Amino acid sequence: MISAIIVMAVIGLVLGSVLGWAELFYRVAGDPLADKINDILPQTQCGQCGFPGCRPYAEAMAKGEADINRCPPGGEPGIQRLADLLGVEAKPFGEGVAPKPKSVALIDENTCIGCTLCIQACPVDAIVGASKQLHVIVADLCTGCELCLAPCPVDCIHMEVVHETVNNWKWRYPLIPIHQQREAA
Amino acid sequence: MSGKVYPIPGGLHPPEHKTESNAKAIIVAPLSAHYVVPLRQHIGQPARALVKAGDSVLKGQMIGAPEGRISAAVHAPTSGRVVAVEARPVAHPSGLPDQCVVIEADGKDTAADMQPIAWRDLPPGELHQRLVNMGLAGQGGAVFPSHVKLATGGTPIETLILNGAECEPWITCDDRLMRERATEIMQGAEIMRHALGAKRILVGIEDNKPEAAQAMQSACEQLKLAAEVTAVPTRYPSGGAKQLTQLLTGLETPSGKISTDIGIQVFNVATAYALQRAVELGEPMLTRVVTITGHVAGPCNIEARLGTPIDELIRLAGGDLAETSGHVIGGPMMGFDLDDTASPLVKSVNCIIAKNQELFPPHPPAMPCIRCGQCALVCPAVLQPFELYWHAKSKNFAKARAYKLFDCIECGCCSHVCPSHIPLVDFYRFAKSEIAADDRAKLAAEGARQRHEFQLLRQEREKKEKAERLGKKASERLDTGAVAADDPEAERKKAILEAAIERARQAKEAVHAKNTESLTPDQQHQIDEIEARRQAAPQDSEQQA
Ligand code: SF4
Ligand code: SF4
Ligand code: SF4
Ligand code: SF4
Numbered sequence: 251m252i253s254a255i256i257v258m259a260v261i262g263l264v265l266g267s268v269l270g271w272a273e274l275f276y277r278v279a280g281d282p283l284a285d286k287i288n289d290i291l292p293q294t295q296c297g298q299c300g301f302p303g304c305r306p307y308a309e310a311m312a313k314g315e316a317d318i319n320r321c322p323p324g325g326e327p328g329i330q331r332l333a334d335l336l337g338v339e340a341k342p343f344g345e346g347v348a349p350k351p352k353s354v355a356l357i358d359e360n361t362c363i364g365c366t367l368c369i370q371a372c373p374v375d376a377i378v379g380a381s382k383q384l385h386v387i388v389a390d391l392c393t394g395c396e397l398c399l400a401p402c403p404v405d406c407i408h409m410e411v412v413h414e415t416v417n418n419w420k421w422r423y424p425l426i427p428i429h430q431q432r433e434a435a
Numbered sequence: 436m437s438g439k440v441y442p443i444p445g446g447l448h449p450p451e452h453k454t455e456s457n458a459k460a461i462i463v464a465p466l467s468a469h470y471v472v473p474l475r476q477h478i479g480q481p482a483r484a485l486v487k488a489g490d491s492v493l494k495g496q497m498i499g500a501p502e503g504r505i506s507a508a509v510h511a512p513t514s515g516r517v518v519a520v521e522a523r524p525v526a527h528p529s530g531l532p533d534q535c536v537v538i539e540a541d542g543k544d545t546a547a548d549m550q551p552i553a554w555r556d557l558p559p560g561e562l563h564q565r566l567v568n569m570g571l572a573g574q575g576g577a578v579f580p581s582h583v584k585l586a587t588g589g590t591p592i593e594t595l596i597l598n599g600a601e602c603e604p605w606i607t608c609d610d611r612l613m614r615e616r617a618t619e620i621m622q623g624a625e626i627m628r629h630a631l632g633a634k635r636i637l638v639g640i641e642d643n644k645p646e647a648a649q650a651m652q653s654a655c656e657q658l659k660l661a662a663e664v665t666a667v668p669t670r671y672p673s674g675g676a677k678q679l680t681q682l683l684t685g686l687e688t689p690s691g692k693i694s695t696d697i698g699i700q701v702f703n704v705a706t707a708y709a710l711q712r713a714v715e716l717g718e719p720m721l722t723r724v725v726t727i728t729g730h731v732a733g734p735c736n737i738e739a740r741l742g743t744p745i746d747e748l749i750r751l752a753g754g755d756l757a758e759t760s761g762h763v764i765g766g767p768m769m770g771f772d773l774d775d776t777a778s779p780l781v782k783s784v785n786c787i788i789a790k791n792q793e794l795f796p797p798h799p800p801a802m803p804c805i806r807c808g809q810c811a812l813v814c815p816a817v818l819q820p821f822e823l824y825w826h827a828k829s830k831n832f833a834k835a836r837a838y839k840l841f842d843c844i845e846c847g848c849c850s851h852v853c854p855s856h857i858p859l860v861d862f863y864r865f866a867k868s869e870i871a872a873d874d875r876a877k878l879a880a881e882g883a884r885q886r887h888e889f890q891l892l893r894q895e896r897e898k899k900e901k902a903e904r905l906g907k908k909a910s911e912r913l914d915t916g917a918v919a920a921d922d923p924e925a926e927r928k929k930a931i932l933e934a935a936i937e938r939a940r941q942a943k944e945a946v947h948a949k950n951t952e953s954l955t956p957d958q959q960h961q962i963d964e965i966e967a968r969r970q971a972a973p974q975d976s977e978q979q980a
Contacts, residue, residue, distance in 0.1 A: 292876070357656070359965050391883070417481075419529040
């Protein structure tokens with residue numbers, strides 16, 4: 251009886267210490283769930299979700315403090331992906347939150363006074379320029395977050411919708427003509 | 436003469452329609468009044484325009500330089516004047532216009548200086564550097580820049596395969612080219628073999644082109660090349676790169692890999708011909724042979740300069756017959772509808788077919804999939820087209836990918852046999868382009884995230900550095916003992932504050948632009964120009980305000 255208890259206790263101790271060691275050894279730094287969520291977010295860093303960037307929103311979602319339908323740049327597919335990852339139902343955007351067509355910011359070179367305010371506002375370093383020099387937005391890097399519009403003292407930045415070109419054109423979803431089908435039937 | 440042929444899966448034998456256009460010799464198109472040369476005629480980055488409206492150009496002059504690693508140059512097809520560099524209708528499935536250089540011919544056809552390349556003196560792996568600005572791109576349909584394919588590195592290339600299968604119905608341009616210019620093609624192939632350091636050349640030609648095979652065989656004997664011409668069974672899509680590789684060598688290209696990974700490089704016969712001209716004559720890619728067939732008065736093959744408007748080519752082939760309902764670019768299996776016949780001939784266009792109701796009856800309405808499995812039987816890539824269709828239709832792209840969507844070569848066999856007339860390939864193309872766009876968006880998001888995180892890091896660091904500096908300055912002041920006696924604590928605080936304000940002021944003044952220091956004269960010039968425009972602008976903007 252006593253020996254049985256001792257054996258069980260020793261086994262328990264050994265297994266416990268192995269588990270404890272494994273916990274330390276295989277520990278993942280940071281919050282893996284927040285990382286996964288952050289990977290889904292579009293990284294526009296626009297703050298439309300009510301958080302100061304994508305990462306804070308991801309962390310809030312990981313803690314269960316924020317809803318999944320607050321990121322307009324991610325669109326419906328973004329919500330769907332978040333729902334899949336978190337194992338919850340997808341839901342539509344709330345009141346007043348809606349995705350917009352992809353745009354990039356453009357600086358009117360005749361009006362820009364080179365004040366550098368937009369550079370400081372751009373969260374993804376998409377604007378190049380220097381004090382009292384014309385500023386230029388690198389269209390490929392601009393995420394269209396609109397954060398540079400408000401700080402500009404001479405209102406010389408505007409958003410331009412990205413139009414379809416041969417470069418970014420996508421094949422359409424094939425439409426199967428239903429009318430024809432009815433006529434044929 | 437024929438080497439061994441290995442079996443391949445799938446495929447079918449649609450009506451050939453080759454005899455309409457393969458009897459007549461290639462017609463050389465006369466000089467046009469104007470040419471429209473798109474800057475994007477290949478896979479990869481479009482070329483960067485080197486000319487502007489008003490410039491005069493010579494035949495063979497480079498008017499668009501390759502941009503980035505996978506890109507090809509474009510050249511002026513004749514001498515004349517550039518009238519515009521603008522978006523024009525082009526032959527593209529989207530029907531969207533694209534940037535083109537429009538050239539008005541002066542009728543003199545003066546050529547720029549062209550220098551042959553002494554290829555025999557170049558060691559393998561160097562020729563491709565000399566071909567970067569020659570504008571060569573695969574003429575079989577994929578239009579991949581040829582100089583990239585001729586670069587060595589990675590798996591050593593053992594075998595060079597010359598693709599003369601031309602398996603799509605209606606198309607006969609490679610057939611005619613092989614019959615008439617086999618020697619030049621084989622010389623081109625020998626240059627390719629040398630450049631790649633390959634050991635042998637295999638030529639694959641479908642057995643419905645005995646004259647072409649005979650001509651190629653005699654050319655090999657005459658040139659004493661270590662090449663083997665093999666007649667492969669006429670069965671679509673034997674001309675797919677992976678399919679022809681397997682037919683001739685028995686080697687299967689693994690999923691997600693390309694034939695170079697197993698030591699084989701495949702080129703189209705027309706590409707070998709263009710390469711021969713580029714190397715032996717120094718002539719960049721200026722022309723190609725194109726089949727004009729279908730519902731036209733005189734179906735034929737025309738050797739035309741790139742940039743020739745397509746309606747002119749149709750006129751050369753006798754013009755459209757009555758009740759022509761449109762035109763197909765490429766073959767009936769993989770081609771697409773042309774929106775505007777003013778579009779120019781480009782490197783990828785091997786065939787133009789005029790349609791009418793009889794030759795191309797309207798597509799019957801699609802019915803639900805009955806899971807008959809016919810599509811899987813004919814799929815040369817051994818996929819399950821009905822599963823792919825299911826996942827693509829429901830936009831379940833991850834699943835479509837898992838079912839090897841990207842192994843699909845879009846050959847159209849599955850759509851062709853489907854008893855429910857489902858446009859299966861349209862769904863695959865849709866899914867592929869959605870996935871590609873998604874991947875691009877992911878990459879962009881990743882870049883944005885990194886830049887944002889770096890920015891946060893930078894701000895954090897700057898804040899810390901500033902605080903340290905201020906702290907140091909303030910304590911120095913304290914140490915020098917410039918402190919009044921009555922309230923040491925308050926005085927100390929005040930000193931720190933003052934020091935901080937002073938530092939902040941100085942720091943502000945010290946901020947000074949880094950990227951305006953070493954400007955090139957060009958950039959400086961641009962800035963000056965803009966400044967001048969701004970000087971001129973204020974009146975307008977004040978009026979607006
Ligand atoms: S709304 Fe979306 S893109 Fe904008 S900061 Fe929030 S998570 Fe990022
Ligand atoms: S340039 Fe303006 S719109 Fe574009 S990412 Fe920067 S702040 Fe946002
Ligand atoms: S051939 Fe058509 S109907 Fe038959 S399984 Fe394939 S997709 Fe379905
Ligand atoms: S189009 Fe794709 S799925 Fe259909 S038969 Fe060809 S390779 Fe197979």
